[in-house]
Amino acid sequence: MTPPPTPVPGLSDLPDTELLRLDHQVCFSLQAASRAFGGVYREALKDLGLTYPQYLAMMVLWEHGPLPVKSIGELLHLDSGTLSPLLKRLESAGLVARERSPEDERSVTVRLTGAGAELRTRALPVPRAILRATGLSVEEVLALQETLGRLTASLGRAG
Incomplete structure (x- = not known):
């Protein structure tokens, strides 16, 4: 019997020094995507x-x-x-x-x-060209839009 995989820690489990890394900043990922x-x-x-x-x-x-x-x-x-x-x-x-x-x-x-x-x-033709360029399926794009909508709403309330 194989042991279960070791869980990957979430960002909240990381020490503050690790959270300060650029590759852990969602805002940077969003800016790069933008x-x-x-x-x-x-x-x-x-x-x-x-x-x-x-x-x-x-x-x-x-x-x-x-x-x-x-x-x-x-x-x-x-x-x-x-x-x-x-x-x-x-x-x-x-x-x-x-x-x-x-x-x-x-x-x-x-x-x-x-x-x-x-x-x-x-x-x-523009929306289809953009969809092709993302490399994502329609389902993935819709899920991303839903997640970004929640993120925007949360940040709006926090700000």
Whole structure:
């Protein structure tokens, strides 16, 4: 009869000096993955003429239609200082139009232009290209998204 394998200690079992190692920092792993995603997205989006943040804003508009800037910011977890210049660049490119609400001058609604709506068709292959680049199955990606969602919520509560 073979003895059971020796359990691998969890991070909580490690001494503080070991926890200070770079390879034990989940934030570093996430940052490295984010940088790697950035490179893959840069390549995938270059023919669309979009940056990754612009692509996210376009995805929100393709999915939801016209939205107030505030709603776009909430969906993307971006503040207005980051979102406003991004939307201005999309407007300059002729992909979106920003209009002040007649009911509330402080509220600006963003809508797709014809060119912005047409760009969606050219963007359709991007998600599959990104999925292929991850080397993960759809199930693994969904599990990772669920874990990252929990992590984000926990960190939001802690911060």
